[in-house]
Amino acid sequence: MRRLVSEFRSFDRASRVLMVNQFSINIGFYMLMPYLAGYLSGSLGLAAWVVGLVLGVRNFSQQGLFLVGGTLADRLGYKPLIIAGCLLRVAGFGLLAVVQSLPAILAASAAIGFAGALFNPAVRAYLAADAGPRRVEAFAVFNVFYQAGILLGPLLGLALTTFDFRITCLAAAGVFTALTITQIWALPTAPVERTHRPNRVLHDWRTVATNRPFVLFALAMIGSYILSFQIYLALPLQAGIITGAATSTALVTSIFVISSLVAIAGQMRITAWFSKRWGSRRSLVIGMSVMAVGFAPLAIVPDGSTLGVPAAVVALLLSAGLVAMGTAAVFPFEMDTVVALSGGRLVATHYGFYNTVVGIGILLGNLGTGAVFGSLQAVQLGSVIWVVLIAIGVGCATALYGLERSGHLNAAKVVSAQGDSVQAIHP
Numbered sequence: 001m002r003r004l005v006s007e008f009r010s011f012d013r014a015s016r017v018l019m020v021n022q023f024s025i026n027i028g029f030y031m032l033m034p035y036l037a038g039y040l041s042g043s044l045g046l047a048a049w050v051v052g053l054v055l056g057v058r059n060f061s062q063q064g065l066f067l068v069g070g071t072l073a074d075r076l077g078y079k080p081l082i083i084a085g086c087l088l089r090v091a092g093f094g095l096l097a098v099v100q101s102l103p104a105i106l107a108a109s110a111a112i113g114f115a116g117a118l119f120n121p122a123v124r125a126y127l128a129a130d131a132g133p134r135r136v137e138a139f140a141v142f143n144v145f146y147q148a149g150i151l152l153g154p155l156l157g158l159a160l161t162t163f164d165f166r167i168t169c170l171a172a173a174g175v176f177t178a179l180t181i182t183q184i185w186a187l188p189t190a191p192v193e194r195t196h197r198p199n200r201v202l203h204d205w206r207t208v209a210t211n212r213p214f215v216l217f218a219l220a221m222i223g224s225y226i227l228s229f230q231i232y233l234a235l236p237l238q239a240g241i242i243t244g245a246a247t248s249t250a251l252v253t254s255i256f257v258i259s260s261l262v263a264i265a266g267q268m269r270i271t272a273w274f275s276k277r278w279g280s281r282r283s284l285v286i287g288m289s290v291m292a293v294g295f296a297p298l299a300i301v302p303d304g305s306t307l308g309v310p311a312a313v314v315a316l317l318l319s320a321g322l323v324a325m326g327t328a329a330v331f332p333f334e335m336d337t338v339v340a341l342s343g344g345r346l347v348a349t350h351y352g353f354y355n356t357v358v359g360i361g362i363l364l365g366n367l368g369t370g371a372v373f374g375s376l377q378a379v380q381l382g383s384v385i386w387v388v389l390i391a392i393g394v395g396c397a398t399a400l401y402g403l404e405r406s407g408h409l410n411a412a413k414v415v416s417a418q419g420d421s422v423q424a425i426h427p
Contacts (some may be wrong), residue, residue: 003268007141014130014188015138018123019145021082021179021187025119026149028175031157032093032168039165044100054109061113062120063359069114070121071201078126078348083183085119088112089176097169120355125348128339135339136280139332140271144264151260172256172401204346208353213408214341218354221334222361223396224307226369227291227328227389229362231259234369235320235384241303241377251313255320262324270328281409283333285401290328292393294319299386337409365392 008016032103040051073081092111099105160168209215239251275281299314301307342350369385375386403409 002143004141007137007268011138011141012130012135012168013186015127017183017187018127018130019142021183022142023145023149024124024175024179025086026146027153028089028093028154028172028179029116030150031160031175032096032172032184034154035157035161035165035394036096040105040182043165044387048103050102050113054105057106058109058113059359060243060362061110062116063106063113063356063363065114065117065353066121067205067339067349067352068360069117069119069288070125070348070350070355071204072118073122073125073348073352074204074346075201078129079123079183079189081122081348082119082126082187083180085115085117085122086180086183088118090173090180093169093173093176097166097173098225109403117352121348121351124335124351126348135276135336136332138333139268143328143331143405144267144318147263148261149203151257151264153329154256167418178285191382204349205353208346208349211341211350213403214338214350214354215339216403217337217400218406220356220396220399221354222365223392223399224288224291224327224330224334224366225358225362227294227323227346227393229366230369230389231320231323233366234373234389237373238298238316242309251316254317258320262321263328267328270325270330274329274333280333280336281404284330284337284409285397285404287326288328288393288397288400289326289334290329291323292390292397294322294326295386295389297395299383301401302383302386338363341409349362 008019011019037051037055040046040054041048069081069085088111092108092115093113095104095108099108127138127142128135155169157168160171185332235255236252239255243251274286277283278286297318301312301315303312338350338354339347369389373385400409
């Protein structure tokens, strides 16, 4: 903790504000979203397909529009987009507290999602610009605040939802109201590129899409997101297999707690150790490999029928810890590589494109995992899904290794390929 505080204080005010803001953003978001499906199906009595539609609209409005948000951030400035996103979250959460009709709920969900598309690329681009050569360290500290918000948010939401879900909605809106005011007052005006005319959006998108090393990197990183998101899908499903769906709540909670605590307690040490031992690009390969190996305990002990329920529980929690460790190892170097491959040009647009690509991968990966998980369990082939996930991780680690060996992750080569036309980001 002392090391975290020291690292946090070593950054400029803008970076510190962005880190605390992300902590608050995640508290406000996660105090509400885990309980939204229960509210829609329970208190409002909506059908399961309607609940899926509402959640799908929220996800698509964010993942599908990241590129738009990143483009706007590069053109209008990072601070205005961060503030606009927070204001839109205020409106979305406030609307959820007072409406019950499906069109209004869908509008609120779309607003909540699009808000994330506005401020997420802007926050990351702003942090990268402000941290400069200390991007890796900055994103490591950022991830600690990020995970702490994910850990605390659902606990606060659970306490509020016990009284009334609408109170939770209003509390989340209050968090984002406070965030908006804080950022207007405390966040310095963000750096922004001033190298292109307002009518060249398609040109900017073409620039990003034809950045071959960057696109290859984004495609290779899809696997890391498929694996890390299994903490929210396959691992909770596995908890139900081990202990029974009715009694799996405590085990599922343990998965989330372990995942968050690994990042909170270990992020700084993990990043420093990986950086010193392997450097930025090779650390991506090693971290991705750790994520792949993380599913090995479940492949060996897929349920409680072989070594007993306690062994199956240990295997599940060990997998959660290893996947979280690999994710913590990858994240700072991943964010740094996006900036390096952008050449410092159209950084938010690159982040937006990157998030859109991996978002599509997450959607397809989760659909595939969800579709086969139950079928494999029914025919007593539960270990196969974990072997498949290991294979995905190994494949992506191999792809990253190939990109690293061939020099495609070398920022200098990217700048040269763009004709040495990269512009500095000015404060």
